[in-house]
Structure formats: structure tokens, C-alpha cells
Amino acid sequence: MVKNSGPYELLSDVIHKDLCIGCGACIDLCPYFKSYKGKTAMLFPCTFSEGKCFAYCPKVELDLDELSRHCFEAPYSADPLGHYHSIEISKAGREMGGTQFQAGGTVSAIMSFALKKGYLDGAVLTGREGLLPVPCFVTQPEEVLKCATSKYTAAPTVSALNRAIQDGYEAIGIVATPCQAQAIALMRSSRLDENDCIDPVHFVVGLFCTWSLDFRAFEDFIEERTGTESIAKVDIPPPPAEIMEVYLANGAKLEMPLDEIRKLTPESCSYCFDMTAEFSDISVGVLEGRPDMNTLIIRTERGQKLVREAVDEGYLIVDGIPEDAMEHLTWASENKKKRALKKAGDAGMINTPDAEKRSMVRLRGEILERIMVASQGCE
Amino acid sequence: MSYLINGEAGSSHLLMGNEAIVRGALEGGVSVATGYPGTPSSEIVESLAGVAKERNLYVEWSVNEKVALEVAAAASFAGLRSMCVMKQNGVNVTSDFLLHLASSGTRGGMVLVSCDDPGALSSVNEGESRLFAKMVEIPLLEPGDFQEAKDITKWAFELSEEIRNLVMIRSVTRMSHASGNVRYGKLPDGKAHAQFDFHGSLLDQEKGPMISMVVSAAELQHGPQQEKLRKAAGIFEECPFNTYNGPERPELLIVTSSACNLYSREAIKALNLEKKAGVLKLATTWPLPRNVIKRHFALTDRIMIVEEVLPTLEENIKVLAAEMAPEIGIKTFYGKRSGHIPSVGEMNPDLVIGALSSVLGLKRKSMPEAFAGKARKLAETVVPKREMTFCPGCPHRASYWSIHNAIEMDNRKGFVCGDIGCYTLGMLPCGFSTLKTVHSMGSGSGIASGFGKLTQFGMDQPVVAVCGDSLFFLAAMHAMAIAVLQTSPFSLVSLDNSGTAMTGFQAHPGIAANAMGEEMPALDIAEICRAMGARVEKADPFDLEGTRKALNEMMEHREGAKVLILQQACALSPQRKGRKSYEMEIDEEMCLGEECGCNRICTRIFGCPGIVWNREKGVSTIDELICTGCGVCADICPQGAIKRREAE
Numbered sequence A: 001m002v003k004n005s006g007p008y009e010l011l012s013d014v015i016h017k018d019l020c021i022g023c024g025a026c027i028d029l030c031p032y033f034k035s036y037k038g039k040t041a042m043l044f045p046c047t048f049s050e051g052k053c054f055a056y057c058p059k060v061e062l063d064l065d066e067l068s069r070h071c072f073e074a075p076y077s078a079d080p081l082g083h084y085h086s087i088e089i090s091k092a093g094r095e096m097g098g099t100q101f102q103a104g105g106t107v108s109a110i111m112s113f114a115l116k117k118g119y120l121d122g123a124v125l126t127g128r129e130g131l132l133p134v135p136c137f138v139t140q141p142e143e144v145l146k147c148a149t150s151k152y153t154a155a156p157t158v159s160a161l162n163r164a165i166q167d168g169y170e171a172i173g174i175v176a177t178p179c180q181a182q183a184i185a186l187m188r189s190s191r192l193d194e195n196d197c198i199d200p201v202h203f204v205v206g207l208f209c210t211w212s213l214d215f216r217a218f219e220d221f222i223e224e225r226t227g228t229e230s231i232a233k234v235d236i237p238p239p240p241a242e243i244m245e246v247y248l249a250n251g252a253k254l255e256m257p258l259d260e261i262r263k264l265t266p267e268s269c270s271y272c273f274d275m276t277a278e279f280s281d282i283s284v285g286v287l288e289g290r291p292d293m294n295t296l297i298i299r300t301e302r303g304q305k306l307v308r309e310a311v312d313e314g315y316l317i318v319d320g321i322p323e324d325a326m327e328h329l330t331w332a333s334e335n336k337k338k339r340a341l342k343k344a345g346d347a348g349m350i351n352t353p354d355a356e357k358r359s360m361v362r363l364r365g366e367i368l369e370r371i372m373v374a375s376q377g378c379e
Numbered sequence B: 001m002s003y004l005i006n007g008e009a010g011s012s013h014l015l016m017g018n019e020a021i022v023r024g025a026l027e028g029g030v031s032v033a034t035g036y037p038g039t040p041s042s043e044i045v046e047s048l049a050g051v052a053k054e055r056n057l058y059v060e061w062s063v064n065e066k067v068a069l070e071v072a073a074a075a076s077f078a079g080l081r082s083m084c085v086m087k088q089n090g091v092n093v094t095s096d097f098l099l100h101l102a103s104s105g106t107r108g109g110m111v112l113v114s115c116d117d118p119g120a121l122s123s124v125n126e127g128e129s130r131l132f133a134k135m136v137e138i139p140l141l142e143p144g145d146f147q148e149a150k151d152i153t154k155w156a157f158e159l160s161e162e163i164r165n166l167v168m169i170r171s172v173t174r175m176s177h178a179s180g181n182v183r184y185g186k187l188p189d190g191k192a193h194a195q196f197d198f199h200g201s202l203l204d205q206e207k208g209p210m211i212s213m214v215v216s217a218a219e220l221q222h223g224p225q226q227e228k229l230r231k232a233a234g235i236f237e238e239c240p241f242n243t244y245n246g247p248e249r250p251e252l253l254i255v256t257s258s259a260c261n262l263y264s265r266e267a268i269k270a271l272n273l274e275k276k277a278g279v280l281k282l283a284t285t286w287p288l289p290r291n292v293i294k295r296h297f298a299l300t301d302r303i304m305i306v307e308e309v310l311p312t313l314e315e316n317i318k319v320l321a322a323e324m325a326p327e328i329g330i331k332t333f334y335g336k337r338s339g340h341i342p343s344v345g346e347m348n349p350d351l352v353i354g355a356l357s358s359v360l361g362l363k364r365k366s367m368p369e370a371f372a373g374k375a376r377k378l379a380e381t382v383v384p385k386r387e388m389t390f391c392p393g394c395p396h397r398a399s400y401w402s403i404h405n406a407i408e409m410d411n412r413k414g415f416v417c418g419d420i421g422c423y424t425l426g427m428l429p430c431g432f433s434t435l436k437t438v439h440s441m442g443s444g445s446g447i448a449s450g451f452g453k454l455t456q457f458g459m460d461q462p463v464v465a466v467c468g469d470s471l472f473f474l475a476a477m478h479a480m481a482i483a484v485l486q487t488s489p490f491s492l493v494s495l496d497n498s499g500t501a502m503t504g505f506q507a508h509p510g511i512a513a514n515a516m517g518e519e520m521p522a523l524d525i526a527e528i529c530r531a532m533g534a535r536v537e538k539a540d541p542f543d544l545e546g547t548r549k550a551l552n553e554m555m556e557h558r559e560g561a562k563v564l565i566l567q568q569a570c571a572l573s574p575q576r577k578g579r580k581s582y583e584m585e586i587d588e589e590m591c592l593g594e595e596c597g598c599n600r601i602c603t604r605i606f607g608c609p610g611i612v613w614n615r616e617k618g619v620s621t622i623d624e625l626i627c628t629g630c631g632v633c634a635d636i637c638p639q640g641a642i643k644r645r646e647a648e
């Protein structure tokens, strides 16, 4: 097991190195770390040499084998899509009505269904106030719809999970980006809190993610172009569109070239090797060429069971994944993995002996090698 | 304060130095007294305000020292006796008007009292005001004991009227705040009548306009002004307050003034040097009485000058000694320039003993090391280590908590420009080390406004300034005017604790009562700022999250100066003192103490003295005697273990 450290190390090895993505795992565990406008700040010094903040942070000393064993009872594999049972395509079923979703509405459908059935006593989601993504905790199926659609800036979503656990909820579902899902997996596998014998996290829906945006940079960028008009929805239509669409409250729609938007990505995302949220029960993304459908990766028994029930009860519609979509998905995921691990390796952040320097990530050398040589096809 | 006006002539009273000055002013027939509060001077105006009705005085806490001197000058121009009181830093503020006033001269006796603070016991510096007397060419008097504090003040009015110019009195903390016996004189009866005459010629100081001259005619005024000073010097030769105590032919002559007179005499006594050393105590330290000095210098060859802070007296004396050398011979001087007397900090008898011993080659009787070591050890065990901190329930602690958190959360390397008041402590851990600049009164806002304008050079750090309510009127208001005009993007946080708390709740324009306790319409800082064109918000600093949000929100707006008014009365204010809003209690079961998830944020960081860490039990508890029941800490505790219950 990797050695745990404390708040100072989190500050020096993650936050001060711009590796923090602001996932919220260290927020609201204690009074010292707070999130504001997507950035994590330490308000006052804490003197501990070991803490939950460091233990739960996905950006330092992430031991992939250990996480994988905890989630899937198997070591980390070199598969670009992680451990999974099946990959399908899906969308919200008739029970979900005509709400606006980001894509097929799979995520909202699954969460609404699980709440309705009482499998969950609450769900951690991400809503928005203007452009700002805001962690939300909901307990009613209808409330899930208020958090539908993607907020493309990094959000401290996991902080709402910390609060829900403190408030005593015992069966919590959460929708998480890959980094957030890693944090949740760390939390669940952590042996730091000996008193926690029950695992309050019942179900994790992972979202595909290639990159997110730095909130302040994105806000400035949008404000320059829209003035004071408030934003209704932001969308990145599937390739080959290469644009971001911003819908304003007054009905106007703006199109921004993706190339310019990508420049607003935080440094942290360029080290992220997980596109498909590998440490979750199911992972959901968009399906190329089909804006009304999602790609759905089912990873665990639990995920499998919930999806089947949701289909049976009219909350979800599933179909087989077309071959070319599968190929593209694998290629894109592999591509992200290679790019990030190369960058991290070059910066000396993989498998470094911790006495000397803390690692960002740890994985077996043979797996690393297989990932790096798997395909020469990436950019 | 009735003891200051009741009491027969000839009766003795134990008075604080500042009260002795007040009694002197009353015996001198003062009619108008003004000032700006500042330790160690504040009691003078306060005490005069307390007897204003009975003695038919007009007493004013002015908006700043410059205005205070102007108001007092008007009274003098109209033939009344007036006094203006401030601490040393105030003389800097008033110095512009002071220079002009000294040049036009005065009519009714006018006295400027400056209470200096050697050692900066309650100041941010130990700057000294004596040099101003020399610079603006007015007489300077320094009382050497408490009786003199009274007598010299009374005499200063007479002197002022005789030379037709302002007279400055300088006191120091240990003179102003220590007490001694004072024999009363008579209080004058008879009513003062004010009238300003201006029909005489331009150069007629008695009946003409009072005008500080334009450059071309300056010499017409400057010459006569210096003549006044020469006249004063002549009077000083006969001044009964310049005294000599000691043998006829001392081996060493100490020349001193003010509180150092007391230290010098004590030192001589302690060393049994009565037969060897004499003390020439000067009350008239500018201009110096040449003949008095000559007479005494002729008695000895070795001279030690004992004074506090700068070698002001020392240097002035040396000039005279050089001039008189052909007649009195060459002297050896000991003082600050020789290193025998320190140039920083307060003096005390021990320092004088040290200097005397070294000059006279005496073996110094110091404490035996064994005893000193024991005493040190004992002190460490029985005297708890204390850091400077805010009072329990102080609104500043709550305000700084939110300001600090807003700045940290904002995460763009923002910072706070501080100012002078209790809240200067915001630079220390008790204020979460929030302040990054602190200078003179009101300058935080000016500095912040300046930082705000550096965006053109690529500076994008958010800038915040804090300022007390009294300081807003003193100087911050002016900085605000230019900041609004120049759209300097900074946020001014007005720490409005409803009074000039640090110096004892004196009136200021934002309070609905004046120095004499009469009701007044208060000026509203928020309305003033709005009228200037600034965006203004208000918050209750005891609402931590609301305050933090309001400031974060403000820092987001990059366009122009903004004002956040945090209003909550000082914990020691008459309206809050002794009254609890809440009964506080800590649930020991819920308290996490030193576990991950808290790590004692209440006692380790927040630091209200009302909460104490129980090391044995590993929990925090409320000290009911100290807690003021403000309830703020309940919102600090991450566990909700600190409970507040409405007090009956």
C-alpha cells in the first residue's frame, strides 16, 4: 500500500503544481480545504502528517492495481476501456418524458430510476448557477432532471458526497467524471477511517471525459463574447462539428471553435489518462454521429443489474454498439492514455520511489509498457 | 470629572499627567479645546468635554488633527484661549496648517499639546514631535513632573499671549498616564467673549486680517515671527520651571527634560551620587535658555544629556556649547551620539543608572546571576505565554476570518492593505495574518487605490483595504474619492464598530453624539460612498458566510472602487459590554478535537479566548466567564459541536 501523507504534501505536490482538478474530494472533509470557482484553496494550515485529504486525492499516489482490485477484484489491465462486462448504446426510455438531456439521457434515467426504486436514498449530481457548476444532493427522482446536461468546467462534485456521508446517508449514488470517480474509488478503498464499516456509496455513474475547462478562463472567454447575458445551455456536438454551442437566455446561440476552447483546459487534464471513467459501475458518453444516443459501458454486476431493470421498466432503451463506434471509442481512449502517461513519465511522475519524490500514479511496469506500445496510430 | 473643577486653591489632588494638563488649561481660562483621539493623549479632550457644561467650554473631537488645529485657531483669532490636543503622529497630520498658523501668529492664548509615545507602547512608531517646534519656529515646553504639567499649561497661555504666537507642550506616555500629587490654583471666573476683528492693516496682527503671507511679503511676517521666538527665549531665561538640583560643582551635569527628569533623579538617588551629579531640568526646550545653560555648564566639564528617542535636546545644546566654548571652555558630552543613552525605545531609571555607571566608572550592582536565573525560570512556569489577540467576541476577529477566507478562496493572490486601529492586529495570527501593508492613519485606502491602478502594468491581484469608521472620516474618505474617480478596482471593507474603539469610544462624525454628549445627526459612510459613486454593500460580520460571500462577489467585479460595510459594535462598547446574545456550550461527544476533520480549528486557528482546549479530555470547552456570547464560533465548528442558545 502506498504511504499516505497530509495536507502539506497535498498543497506542495498537487495544488501548487497545478495538478489539482478541483474534484472536491478534499473539500468539506474538514474546515481547511474549500472550493471556489473551480479552484481548491487551503484556508489555514493543518499540522497533520496524514489525512483524508491526501488519501482521497486522485492526483497523487494513485495506485491503479490497488484501486482495480478493490473495484473489480482484479489487477489493473492494459485494456484501453478498463474492466467491463459489456458495451452498448442507450437512451432514456418512455418513462423519462421529453426532458432536455446532454445526449441520450441515459445518466438521468438511471439515477431517476434508482431513486424511484429506493435503491438509493440520495444522489450526488452537478447542477449549474449561470456558468458555474454546483454540486447538488437530491433525494427525489424528479430533482435529477434539474441537473441534466453537461457543465464543461471541472466541478467539486465529490464535496457533496462528503457532506451527504456526514449527514448520515447510507445508499448514495453519484455521477462523476473520471477523476471524480477515481477519488470516490480511493475513498471507498481507503483504510484510513477504521470506523467506516459500511460503504455509503452505492452506485457510481462515470462520464466519459477528454478534457474539462478551467472555470475562470472559460468565464472570461464567454463573458467577453456574451456580455452580461446569462447562459442557458452549453453543448459540444459530436465530431466532426468541432464547435462548442452556447445557448443564451435570450434565445441567441453562439458557436465557438473547439480549438480556441481547448486552450482553456487546465494543466491537470493533460496528465489525465482515463477517458471512460474506468472506476465506476457504468460509464456513459456520447455516441458519434447520433446526438440522441449514449455509449454505455457496463462494468460491474451492480451496474448490469440496474441497467437491465431500468430497461425492463421503461426507463432505458439499449441497443448493440456499431462496430465503427466501438473502434473509435477504443482509439480515442487509448490515445488519451498514451498522451497523458507519456507526459507524466517524461515529468518523472510515474512509479517514482516515494522516499525521494511522490508519484502521480503507480502501475505495473509491464502494463505501462503495453499501453505505450499498443497502437502507433495516435497523434 | 467633577474633581477637576471642584477643589480649593491650594488643595492637593492625585491626578494623572493628562488631568494635570486639563486642570492647568482650566486655570488658564481655556474656552475652546479640540483634538483627535490617540493614546496617550485622549484623556485631555475627554476630561475637558466632561466639564464643558459647567465651565462653558466648546470641546470637539475633530475629524482629524489638521481640522482640530484649525478650529482651535479660530477661537484664538476671536480672542479666546484655546487648546488643541493630539498624539505625536497627529502633529504630522496637522503640520501643514501648523506652519501657516505659526507664521500668521495668534491672538487669544493658544496651546498645542502633543503627547509622544517613546517606545511606541500604543503607536505604530515612536516618531517625535519636538522637532516640529524648531521647524515651524514656535516655543516648546516640556513639563518635568505632574505639578509642572498643570502649572506649565496655565503658563503656556500667558506666554502665547505675550509673544502672540502658538506655544507647544510636549508630554510623553509616562508623563500623561502616570499620576502624582498636584496642588490646585484658582479657576478664573468671568465670561469669555469672542469677536474676530479684521479692519486693521494687513500686517496688524491685533486688528487686521489673519493671513499667512504670500511669498513676496513673507519676510514681512517671517522676521516678526522670529522676533517672537527671541522674545520667548528672553522670557525663558527667567522661567521658574527650568531648575537645577545638585552640588555646587558637580562632577557630571545631567541635562534633561520631561519624564527623563524623574528617571535621572531616581538614578542619582539609587547610586548615591547626590554629591557628584547634578540635574539641570529644562522645561523650555525650544528655544533653549542660553544663559541658564551657560551658567550651569561653567560648573563642570562633563555633561550628559538624558532624553528619549532622537538626540534633539542633545544637538541643540551642542550648538550652544560650541558657540560658548571661548567663554566656558570645551566640554565632554555623553548621550545618544556617544552611545551612552539608547536612541530607540523608552528610557527608564535603569538605563540612566547604566549610563551614569559607565561614565563615572562605577561598578554596576546588577542582580546576582543565580537569582536572575531562578526568577526567569519561575516566570516561565507561572506566567502563561501570551500572544496579542482580539478581545473575546470582537467583531474584528469575525471580520478577518471572512476576509481571509474570501481572499484565500478567491485564489488570485489577493491581499489586504491595513490601517491603524485595534484592527492593525490583523497582521498577526489573531487576525489570520491578513494584512500585508500597514502605515499611517487612513493610508491603507490610498495604497489600495494605488495598487488597483497597476492593472495597466499587468497586476491582476485583487486588492482589498480595511478601515475603521473613524478613520474613514479622518483620511480614507479622500482616498476613496480619487479611487472612485479613477475607477481603481479595489474593495474597501469598512470595519464599522460604532466608535473610536481603540482609544475609548470617542465621538466621530459617524456617531450621533458629539464629544460633549450632545445628540447630533450622524453621517452615514454608506451614503457618502454611494454619493461618490461607489457600489456599497453592507453585511453583519457575525454572519461569516454572508460576509465572505459578499466580499468574494465584490472582488469579482473589476470595475472601480467598491465598499463593504461590516457593522457590529465593539465587544467592549457600552451597548455590548456585559450582555450576551447567546449562551454557548460545546457538546463534548461531538467535538472532534485533534482528529482529521477538525484539528482544533476553534482553539488553534480561530483563537477566541472564550474557547479553551482541554488537553486531558481532548475536547474544547467554553470559558463562560470570558465568552461574550457573540455566537460566532458556532459557525466555525465543522461538526456543529459548538451550540448557541438564545440568552434570556
Ligand SMILES: Cc1cc2nc3c(=O)[nH]c(=O)nc-3n(C[C@H](O)[C@H](O)[C@H](O)COP(=O)(O)OP(=O)(O)OC[C@H]3O[C@@H](n4cnc5c(N)ncnc54)[C@H](O)[C@@H]3O)c2cc1C
Pocket (backbone or CB within 6 Å): A100, A101, A102, A103, A104, A105, A106, A107, A108, A109, A124, A125, A126, A127, A133, A147, A148, A149, A150, A151, A152, A153, A154, A155, A157, A175, A176, A177, A207, A208, A209, A210, A211, A212, A213, A284, A285, A286, A287, A294
Ligand atoms: C467535463 C465533461 C467532459 C466530457 N467529455 C466527454 C467526451 O469527451 N466524450 C464523451 O463521449 N462524453 C463526454 N462527456 C459526457 C457527456 O457530455 C454526457 O455527460 C454523457 O454523454 C451523458 O449524457 P446524458 O444525456 O446521459 O446526460 P444527462 O442525462 O443530461 O446528465 C448529465 C449528468 O452529468 C452530470 N454532470 C454535468 N456536468 C458535470 C461535471 N462538470 N462534473 C460531474 N458531473 C457532471 C450531471 O450531474 C448530470 O447528472 C463529458 C462530460 C463532462 C461533464
Ligand code: SF4
Pocket (backbone or CB within 6 Å): A010, A014, A015, A019, A020, A021, A022, A023, A024, A025, A026, A027, A040, A053, A056, A057, A058, A059, A183
Ligand atoms: S484533485 Fe481533488 S482531491 Fe486533489 S487537491 Fe484537487 S480537489 Fe483536492
Ligand code: SF4
Pocket (backbone or CB within 6 Å): B392, B393, B394, B584, B608, B609, B610, B611, B622, B626, B627, B628, B629, B630, B631, B632, B633, B634
Ligand atoms: S460565542 Fe464563541 S466566539 Fe463569541 S465570545 Fe463566546 S467563545 Fe468567543
